[in-house]
Amino acid sequence: MLETAFGETLARTPETPYILSSGIEARVRSAFETTRALRLYPLIAAGVSAHGLSLTDLHGIDYLRCWRVSAEIHATTVADGILYTSRFDNHRCVALFDRAADAIAETTTKAIAIGAAEATVLARHYGKIFAES
Known part of the structure; x- marks a missing residue:
């Protein structure tokens, strides 16, 4: 689940109110199958x-x-x-x-970037603010 992966990697510190675009840009998402x-x-x-x-x-x-x-x-x-x-x-x-x-x-889902609009929604899910850096 993308939301959970996002939280585990980018929303790890509860006291930090922002998720910076540089952190988002450094990551991509992929899917695999067993x-x-x-x-x-x-x-x-x-x-x-x-x-x-x-x-x-x-x-x-x-x-x-x-x-x-x-x-x-x-x-x-x-x-x-x-x-x-x-x-x-x-x-x-x-x-x-x-x-x-x-x-x-x-799978065919590999190295997909997370755009600013999606990052904003995901950040809000964790009570964070997406910010351009």
Whole structure:
């Protein structure tokens, strides 16, 4: 979902009221499809606590603990990636590890820029203001 991806990458700091056009211009969106079932490690519900984390840790600004847990999951499981909950809208998100490369294929939706009008709508969705920079 584009809204969730936008929030996870561009609306990460609640205290910042603006999303700058330079941040939008540095990104494009693409879609892919899976070619086999993905093995996702559930870093949701009890899976969070099992790693000594709380939802507060996962939804905070400091990503160091999350990165350590991701590295641990990568090193100790055969998971293709992690299933987690977005900090912004409670939608499920997936972070794929490099070993999932054989499980995904490109679609015709690739490298599509997000225009100013769409960025304005997405920014408003998160209570932000889109600003030209």
